[in-house]
Amino acid sequence: MILPDLKTRIADLDTADIARHLDDKGWAVVPRLLDDAQCQALKADYGSDGLYRSTVHMQRHGFGRGEYRYFRYPLPDPVATLRGAFYPLLAGIANDWWAAMGRTTLFPADHDSFLAQCALGGQSRPTPLILRYGAGDYNCLHQDLYGALHFPFQVAILLSRPDEDFSGGEFVMTEQRPRMQSRPHVVPLGQGDAVIFAVDEAPRQGTRGTYRVKLRHGVSEIRHGERFTLGVIFHDAMWDMADRVGFEPTVSLHPRRFSRPLP
Ligand SMILES: O=C(O)CCC(=O)C(=O)O
Numbered sequence: 001m002i003l004p005d006l007k008t009r010i011a012d013l014d015t016a017d018i019a020r021h022l023d024d025k026g027w028a029v030v031p032r033l034l035d036d037a038q039c040q041a042l043k044a045d046y047g048s049d050g051l052y053r054s055t056v057h058m059q060r061h062g063f064g065r066g067e068y069r070y071f072r073y074p075l076p077d078p079v080a081t082l083r084g085a086f087y088p089l090l091a092g093i094a095n096d097w098w099a100a101m102g103r104t105t106l107f108p109a110d111h112d113s114f115l116a117q118c119a120l121g122g123q124s125r126p127t128p129l130i131l132r133y134g135a136g137d138y139n140c141l142h143q144d145l146y147g148a149l150h151f152p153f154q155v156a157i158l159l160s161r162p163d164e165d166f167s168g169g170e171f172v173m174t175e176q177r178p179r180m181q182s183r184p185h186v187v188p189l190g191q192g193d194a195v196i197f198a199v200d201e202a203p204r205q206g207t208r209g210t211y212r213v214k215l216r217h218g219v220s221e222i223r224h225g226e227r228f229t230l231g232v233i234f235h236d237a238m239w240d241m242a243d244r245v246g247f248e249p250t251v252s253l254h255p256r257r258f259s260r261p262l263p
């Protein structure tokens with residue numbers, strides 16, 4: 001089922017404004033994308049075992065503390081609508097970023113074609129997920145890379161109310177910069193807000209051309225209550241379990257400077 005209102009809302013978003021925020025910070029917020037009822041329904045479905053292909057206890061893998069569940073195909077709504085509607089909006093920005101970083105592959109305009117590319121490379125397990133944290137839980141800085149192929153953006157939607165359902169539990173990102181100290185970001189989110197953010201690398205303009213920064217995201221400790229998030233990742237996964245990348249390299253990023261290709 002496609003949710004026409006949600007689909008139209010996403011299609012009507014100001015792509016240029018989102019691109020500016022992503023270029024500037026590596027993330028952009030869409031306020032109140034899901035309403036209370038949609039957030040409640042997603043949270044209530046956390047216990048519906050049949051919707052999920054696997055459940056991950058983060059502590060067992062050293063990913064932090066808390067739990068998440070990967071949806072199985074076919075994705076339920078609004079997850080399917082969100083994934084299908086955000087992809088075309090972001091594919092153009094993704095192609096601009098890839099070109100700025102000197103990469104030649106192009107992202108197709110529709111999500112089904114991109115998923116077909118993932119499947120050809122052995123990545124066919126669905127990656128959208130719901131995360132649940134209680135008091136004392138947190139999510140270590142990581143990247144949701146599940147194979148050789150990845151789409152450069154993902155979306156997370158906060159399903160709980162800050163200060164009412166939970167306190168603490170802020171969505172954080174670090175931006176690792178070549179030969180510079182890392183820059184922290186704390187993204188302010190209310191219930192139903194969506195944050196679009198960079199999965200891995202982002203291009204930045206320097207005085208000597210474009211350079212790359214590496215982004216990781218996570219969640220600070222929940223002080224009280226319960227916090228749920230819906231995560232929408234556009235590439236499918238090669239692995240069966242919760243593989244994700246989070247290790248800090250022990251050496252600084254190789255600078256990899258290059259210039260924007262000529263038009
Ligand atoms: O709970 C959060 O806000 C972070 C979710 C996350 O790591 C993701 O959606 O990939």
Ligand SMILES: [Fe+2]
Nearest residue numbers: 143144217231
């Ligand atoms: Fe994540």
